[in-house]
Amino acid sequence: MFIIFDYMEPVTLKNIASELGISVTTASKALKNYPDVSPKTRKAVVDLAKKLNYTPNSFAVNLRTKESKIIGLIIPEIVHHFFSSVINAIIKKAEKKGYLVITLQSNESDKLEEKQIDLLLDKRVDGILMSLSNNRKDLSPLKKIIESETPLVLFDKISKVINCSKVIIDDRKAAYSATKHLINSGCKNIAHFRGPLNPQNSIDRFLGYKKAIEDYKLTFDKSLIYTCEKVTYKEGYNFAKQLHLSNKKVDAIFAITDLVAIGAITYFNEANIKIPEQISIIGFSNWFMASVISPSLSTVDQPGNEMGKTALKLLLKEIKATKKGKKIEYKTIVLPTDVICRNSTKK
Template sequence: MKPITLQEIADTLGISVSTASKALKNYPDVSEETKTLVKELAATMNYMPNSFAVNLRTKESKTIGLIIPEIVHYFFSNVIKGIIYQAEKKGYLIITLQSNESYQLEKKQIELLLSKNVDGILISLANETADVEHLKTIIEHNKPLVMFDRIAKKINCSKVVINDKKAGYTATEHLIESGCKRIAHFRGPLLPQNAIDRFQGYKQALKKHNLTFDPALVYTCNDMSFEEGTYFAKKLIQEHKDVDGLFVSSDLIAIGAITELKKQGFLIPEDIAVVGFSNWFMSSAVTPTLTTIDQPGFEMGKAAFKQIFKELNFRKKKETYTPKVIKLKTALVKRDSTP
């Protein structure tokens, strides 16, 4: 079945392509009669405008590129879901690419998306990414760019984030208020801003409550896995027998840590209280259930798309806009891993 063209519609109706085109798009200067004729024929012939031609004329494809560090990841897949959900609502399609936490890939993928002429780009940075020049090329190409979760402070574009520092503060303060005196922290990798911010929040809470900050109690996780949780838990209790609280930058690592601690005979939360991060669906299923910070992935995806959509419209109207930083709310979810 060959797709049918406007030309064919016009021909069978004995009118011009221009009129047919305008009729379908409800131009006011086409007679009602012609409009009905064209629309009916289009419907019966199952006409679909050739999107390649439309793209070429209108210079937009209603397609947004998305670069994500890792698809197989509860939080990120929720973000993707939110983006796709919102995009579909607005008639946009999402092309997803995975940087695999690699700076080189991320850079290449930006080039790729730009060469494919997406209308804009949504990105969450790879853990490896330190240099952010490649993001500037997006802006130079005059395409809207919105970063989310793993952002680069230096880049002047809209961002959707949570307040990681505040969330880290809340988590740690909750441990302090539960009576913990020696609180360890399993932080994320060194580069990403959100790992830094959560760590800052941790420090700030200690300071506020007059607990001394001990750098030896901070362990840096790199692959953010369950195994890393068990590994550092083992290390932690070897090195610091007096620890009574633990703030972990991800639920998965926290669950790994709890598994190991239980195995070694520690009672959670009696001996060591634990707070995770992100509110992974399993955190309410494990034993004990995990106290954590709820990080709204789906909402973040929706917000990121909404923002790029706004910017797209500003551009169409040739209006200027100033990049916005949207901060989504987090919440402490109190469960059984803290007293």
């Protein structure tokens, strides 16, 4: 079934060592590029290992070159415009640099995510890029990556307590700007369709919204907060309906994502509520869809392409440094966001 090295007569490190009259330890160190083996011995071991076709599986190749030229990418969801853009940027840039990208979708399951981390470590990828699932509470699988000295860069959905490089946006600031945009256009009673209670970016967007409400002397009203457990179109639609039928005095909605906002727009269109005259709506992410629906959706531009490129750049730097045995300096890069004004909010 497999194209495999014939194990009938395995060439062992012992064979190589005894052939050259050196210890197994020295032979092993030579293949691992240890500095305390002379270049001459190292060359002899490497040459003989090649000649004898010593364990010609990718594992052995890794040992020789210390690189697999493979990068692992774990994300919560592939069917998601933002992550798709990130993946796309990573794959395109990686290809240019001679790396293949293995993409794994955790499906927001921390168990599956852990299996995927094990798989990538087992396959000895050169580095791992990750955006965490919403359910990640136990951080030990991430620590395992760090302990294995495999470079790790987290992006978008990160954990503050894990010591590694990160690429993020300032969700709180971005949500503040979106809410401020609504306030500046004259809205006074702003509802928030927020995300689940656990993930940091959902918390931060809520806090940014709340801070803008307070800074601009509006009243923060808990009853205007609706929690989308799954952040879906349907939740946006249903909460818009619920809000409308509740007769609450609301003139604007800040939605956690464009998908939720589009659900709300669909409901208001159906109910003949005029957007933005009767209600303003702003989303988050700037998905492609936001520009083509009617009315077109004002939103926060989340730079997926830039995030993918930056995360990969950081990772490649760390892979290079690790290869040279250099110490890695972890960086956290915060990418800027913009409010995009379209027709779902007043000028």
